[in-house]
C-alpha cells in the first residue's frame with residue numbers, strides 16, 4: 242500500500258487530500274501514513290455518514306482553504322423563469338452578503354446571462370469545459386466577465402455552429418475550480434436531462450427547482466424532486482420556487498395542491514408581473530436595480546438569504562442610550 246501511495250503522490254498537487262481506508266488498526270502504520278501527508282486514516286468497515294463526517298472535518302479545519310457553495314437552478318419546463326431567478330438570486334447574494342459570486346451559464350447554446358446583465362461577455366465557459374485540465378486561477382480570471390464589484394459571469398458562447406459535448410467529469414472539474422475561488426457559484430442549468438445535468442444537480446450544495454403552477458410542471462417537478470430526494474439522502478431536499486403565479490386568465494393549480502403533491506412548501510411564490518420582469522430584462526437589469534420596491538425584489542432578497550443560510554443583515558436602528566444596560570438586565574432575569 243505504501244508503494245502505491247507513493248505512486249499516487251505523483252499525481253497529487255499541494256491541495257489534494259488523501260484519505261485511506263484500511264483494515265489494520267496499527268499505530269506504526271498510522272504514523273507512516275501521516276508522515277506521507279495522508280490526511281486521514283479510517284478503519285474499515287465505515288458507514289456513509291462516518292465517511293462524510295471525516296471528509297467535511299477536513300474542510301472545516303480553519304487551516305484549509307475554504308470551498309464555495311454551489312447553488313444549481315433548473316426549470317421544471319423551459320421558459321418558466323429559472324434563469325431569471327438564478328441571476329436575481331445570485332445578484333442579491335453578492336449585494337446583501339457582500340460576497341463574491343460567479344454565475345456559471347451552462348445553457349451553452351441559448352443562455353441569457355450576458356443579456357440579463359447587459360454585458361457583451363467573454364464567452365469563456367465552453368473553453369473551460371473543453372479543456373478543464375488547463376483551467377487554473379489565472380485562466381479563470383480571464384474567462385470571467387465582471388458585472389459588478391462582486392458578481393462575475395462565466396458566460397455561454399451562444400453560437401450554434403459548434404457542437405457542445407460536455408462530460409460530467411469536465412463539469413465537475415470546472416465547477417470545483419470556480420468554487421475554490423469564490424464563496425458562491427450559481428449554476429444556471431438548461432431544461433434538459435443529460436448525465437452532466439444530473440451530475441451537477443447531485444453534487445450541488447443547494448438546488449432550486451422553478452415551476453409554473455400547471456400540470457406539466459407539476460409532473461416534471463415531482464419527477465425531479467423525487468429523484469433528488471432519493472439520491473441525495475444526506476442532504477436537505479431541493480427548494481421549490483413557484484413562478485408566474487396568478488397569470489391573468491390562466492387556470493392554475495393552487496399553491497396548496499401543488500405543495501401537497503410534491504410534499505414540499507415552496508420557498509417563494511412569485512407572481513406573474515410582465516411589466517416589471519419584461520422591462521428589467523429588456524434593460525439588462527436585475528429586478529432590484531429596475532425597481533427595488535417591486536414585490537419580487539424583496540422575494541429575491543429573501544431567497545438569496547435562505548440559499549446562503551443567512552439572516553437579514555440588521556439595519557442600524559436608532560436605539561436609546563440605555564439599550565446596552567437594558568440588554569444586560571434582560572440576561573440577568
Ligand SMILES: Nc1ncnc2c1ncn2[C@@H]1O[C@H](COP(=O)(O)OP(=O)(O)O)[C@@H](O)[C@H]1O
Pocket residue numbers: 316318319320321322323324325326353484485486511512513514515516518519522
Ligand atoms: N414572474 C414573472 N413574471 C413575468 N415574467 C417572468 C417572470 N419570471 C420570468 N419571466 C420572464 O419569462 C421569460 C423566461 O425566463 P427565463 O428565465 O429565460 O426562463 P428559463 O430559464 O426557465 O427558460 C423571460 O422573458 C423572463 O423575463
Ligand SMILES: [Mg+2]
Pocket residue numbers: 323324325348430431432
Ligand atoms: Mg434558462
